Amino acid sequence: xxxxxxxxxxxxxxxxxxxxxxxxxxxxxxxxxxxxxxxxxxxxxxxxxxxxxxxxxxxxxxxxxxxxxxxxxxxxxxxxxxxxxxxxxxxxxxxxxxxxxxxxxxxxxxxxxxxxxxxxxxxxxxxxxxxxxxxxxxxxxxxxxxxxxxxxxxxxxxxxxxxxxxxxxxxxxxxxxxxxxxxxxxxxxxxxxxxxxxxxxxxxxxxxxxxxxxxxxxxxxxxxxxxxxxxxxxxxxxxxxxxxxxxxxxxxxxxxxxxxxxxxxxxxxxxxxxxxxxxxx
Numbered sequence: 353x354x355x356x357x358x359x360x361x362x363x364x365x366x367x368x369x370x371x372x373x374x375x376x377x378x379x380x381x382x383x384x385x386x387x388x389x390x391x392x393x394x395x396x397x398x399x400x401x402x403x404x405x406x407x408x409x410x411x412x413x414x415x416x417x418x419x420x421x422x423x424x425x426x427x428x429x430x431x432x433x434x435x436x437x438x439x440x441x442x443x444x445x446x447x448x449x450x451x452x453x454x455x456x457x458x459x460x461x462x463x464x465x466x467x468x469x470x471x472x473x474x475x476x477x478x479x480x481x482x483x484x485x486x487x488x489x490x491x492x493x494x495x496x497x498x499x500x501x502x503x504x505x506x507x508x509x510x511x512x513x514x515x516x517x518x519x520x521x522x523x524x525x526x527x528x529x530x531x532x533x534x535x536x537x538x539x540x541x542x543x544x545x546x547x548x549x550x551x552x553x554x555x556x557x558x559x560x561x562x563x564x565x566x567x568x569x570x571x572x573x574x575x576x577x578x579x580x581x582x583x584x585x586x587x588x589x590x591x592x593x594x595x596x597x598x599x600x601x602x603x604x605x606x607x608x609x610x611x612x613x614x615x616x617x618x619x620x621x622x623x624x625x626x627x628x629x630x631x632x633x
Contacts, residue, residue, distance in 0.1 A: 358512035360486035366393025414529035592624030
């Protein structure tokens, strides 16, 4: 399935919407927490009447989406006009502009630790658009830590952002940047859980551990005991390696097999089946 995420986010779940839409609640005016929201491609497709909180523990991702949506709404422009202006203002102008990439990287790294500067979000987006495979990487100091990927904010990404703005522009959505452990799940009617996968974590989520996964599944269990509804994405096989924790846990719930969808996300993958599922109650 084609990645429809405006950030080219490799773990995007919006591509699975057609497969899972029949298991989503049908009520209007539900409160929903997207616990590991990433690029919010799935949240952008949820019913327009829902109140949605999109949470991601990566501060830059959450801040960027809130900043873009707010700036677009305040501009009085159409999504196409706003995205065109954004494209013209990007530091990296084309796939050969390594100097622009270095400038954006240096400017961003000067703002590490400064969460009050709006331009940090724009520089972050510049770097995500033009980094190797659109990956997100930071060093121990929180500085951007990737080389130029001969990419830029190209027409394809522009179209995806236009579509995202159209979908999100009239929704009741809030962006949050909290640790998932600090959130009270019972405040929400419905929960979307798309955690880092144990066997295939992205680099900036590399601290995700078996203990974290166990605590998360326990927390979801407690949430369901209180009457909460959820969907949870995971891999039960990664390049042929079984995820026994999830395979055993999911027996108490229902699931949909999404297929071997993630093999194209990582050029280092070897032969072997990778099987992704959506678990729900």
